[in-house]
Amino acid sequence: GQQVMQIPQYQHVQEGEDFTTYCNSSTTLSNIQWYKQRPGGHPVFLIQLVKSGEVKKQKRLTFQFGEAKKNSSLHITATQTTDVGTYFCAAYGNKLVFGAGTILRVKS
Amino acid sequence: SAVISQKPSRDICQRGTSLTIQCQVDSQVTMMFWYRQQPGQSLTLIATANQGSEATYESGFVIDKFPISRPNLTFSTLTVSNMSPEDSSIYLCSVQSRTNTEAFFGQGTRLTVV
Numbered sequence: 001g002q003q004v005m006q007i008p009q010y011q012h013v014q015e016g017e018d019f020t021t022y023c024n025s026s027t028t029l030s031n032i033q034w035y036k037q038r039p040g041g042h043p044v045f046l047i048q049l050v051k052s053g054e055v056k057k058q059k060r061l062t063f064q065f066g067e068a069k070k071n072s073s074l075h076i077t078a079t080q081t082t083d084v085g086t087y088f089c090a091a092y093g094n095k096l097v098f099g100a101g102t103i104l105r106v107k108s
Numbered sequence: 109s110a111v112i113s114q115k116p117s118r119d120i121c122q123r124g125t126s127l128t129i130q131c132q133v134d135s136q137v138t139m140m141f142w143y144r145q146q147p148g149q150s151l152t153l154i155a156t157a158n159q160g161s162e163a164t165y166e167s168g169f170v171i172d173k174f175p176i177s178r179p180n181l182t183f184s185t186l187t188v189s190n191m192s193p194e195d196s197s198i199y200l201c202s203v204q205s206r207t208n209t210e211a212f213f214g215q216g217t218r219l220t221v222v
Contacts, residue, residue, distance in 0.1 A: 033209075098152075
């Protein structure tokens with residue numbers, strides 16, 4: 001079945017530093033979604049990408065979908081303590097399949 | 109968007125007992141999804157609950173262990189049966205938007221089996 005690999009597993013950054021998490025698939029994806037889960041919370045939808053090479057921005061967050069639609073990234077510029085949490089990519093085929101997630105910790 | 113109410117939010121249960129988790133959605137949806145999230149791990153789909161038919165279980169999950177009810181288009185329950193410490197996890201219910209562009213989640217049930 002469809003699988004999405006996500007790296008890194010964990011990243012600890014100083015407040016103000018940038019952060020990037022990557023998602024890869026061996027097969028072409030029809031779409032990629034990104035979710036954020038705060039500690040103790042539930043996943044919350046951030047965005048969906050569907051077009052080859054698509055780039056979307058939400059304030060300090062930049063989302064990219066690769067040209068081949070096999071990879072995606074989420075980049076956070078100048079992290080803040082409010083960015084702490086786990087970021088998941090997910091791909092929807094006939095069901096939603098989640099990547100392993102990247103845990104982001106921010107040192108203030 | 110969809111608002112999902114899930115309860116209980118947490119429970120501590122004795123091994124060998126069963127716990128039923130309830131999920132109520134504020135709108136009618138065709139499919140509801142049940143996920144398990146083990147500590148520090150990703151979300152794993154347990155089953156898809158369809159109104160009016162048997163739930164569809166993913167590989168590694170069986171109906172005897174995780175019976176699901178779906179009596180109407182806004183409500184579902186997941187039971188974790190004959191629990192063992194390995195069942196300690198967060199259980200989440202979820203629905204998709206009409207166009208499957210995003211998923212909405214309940215607050216989750218944090219289960220500890222002792």
